[in-house]
Amino acid sequence: MSRFLPRALMAPSIVTLFLWMIVPLVMTLYFSVIHYNLMQPDETGFVGLENFRYFMSDPDFWPSVMHTLQLLGSVVVITVVLGVGLAVLVNEPFPGQGIVRVLLISPFFVMPTVNALLWKHMMMNPIYGVMAHVWQFFGLTPIDWMTDFPLLSVIIMLSWQWLPFACLIFITSLQSLDREQMDAAGMDGATGLDKFYYLVLPHMGRSIAVVVMIEMIFLLSVFAEIFTTTGGGPGNDSTNLAFLIFKQALMNFDVGVASSGALFAVILANIASVFLVKLVGKNLD
């Protein structure tokens, strides 16, 4: 077998992905060092690192970096912890197991825009929302989620959406757990907690890595949920990096500044992918 064929087979993927990455990157690099504001088409020219300075001195900048990491971290922790718990809970057969599984997985198929609107209007609305009714039932003052806890609201929505995904992967993983080993451990006097810690968790290591990896890929650039609910606000309380760049590009029409922000996001993605390599690299073999 020549070396030619394997490369030819890979070529379409590699070439298209390379173009998909490099062409926007080069254009972004170019835009990031010139003055390019759609509202001021006459003022152009090389400005060096001015755009970067402007983007990073934006009072929204550091908060948005923090929010990006908070979102990612919280949702990953919540979905993995609850996902493992739920998977262990529904693993053994019980009446209606099939239906329970179907109900549990459903939120994963909901499109982000619907997810966002449904939580914003029908669940978290402070006057008519379902959660407001529940709060009132207990004699509490309903919470204005989107205004008072915007980032937490987004975290709740995203966790609701990604929990089914984590849960399903964990359920599948649990089904391949060695039953005899579990039973033997039980005979030797291991408690449920022991079995969970020494047998179940190590067994699920790989699937946890897969869940973290996929969630990382999608959560670093959450956009639709923020766009359709809080619009990054109030103030900058729920602005993440993706939304900040969007704001610079489409609300301020400043392509130059937005491009410098995009490059920063690329750097952040690369840092994240270093962790990713550490995490899943060995699971690829």
Next chain:
Amino acid sequence: MKKVPFPLWRTVFSWGIALFLFFPLFWVGITAFKTEGQAIAGHLFFSPTLSSFAEVQERSNYLLFARNSLITSLGSTILGILIAVPAAYSMAFFPTKKTRDILLWMLSTKMMPAVGALVPVYVMAQTVGMLDSLTALVIVFTLSNLPIMVWMLFSAFKEVPKDILEAVRLDGATVWEEFQHVILPLTMGGIASTGLLCLVLSWNEAFWALNLTSANAGTLASLIASYSSPEGLFWAKLSAASLMAIGPIIVFGWFSQKQLVQGLTFGAVK
């Protein structure tokens, strides 16, 4: 194997959590059949009406958006499979030292926020006259799903036992014969589940659909985003539109969940 009786509390608890997590969807489902007045009052009992569905279609031509969603999802899935299968095949069966690096590089392209590429992609689409076109969406969806597809297919191909492959190669089969008669039948499930995931992701994709399209090529995800405000205040209409947008893909997901999960966990469940 002896049967351990399943404690009642676990059944109750499992059902409780499942119903709790499903509740928002249930609520959208019933709100879609209410009048606006009933919707805002939050009644549990009401006489169902279909008027909201008709209004949604009339106001925003739901069927056009549904057609666009279907075309772009199917198109990008087929195109993606055609490009990703050869690449994953090559990586799994002709690995080199660089294979792992290439795969991780591909995954890292998926980690870049799409918004970073928005302006360049927008400018390019405008230059070639493909703004608001289904072709542009198909291309963009395909490229953004490609890394995940290659990764899933790679994992699926890796599961094929090595000795089968060696036997076939000793018989002097060409690569195409080897693929067609040995690999394809063994990995059909993996290819199918990769396609399923791609279909779901494309159907739900909102960012590119929102920013690259307007009246002609908008998809359901972008249609729903247009309900954000102030039309979001019309809950019955919002619910009807949402239900029509997520209904098909959820039902599809219910039937394909086993396949999908298997595909996502190749190599992860050993």
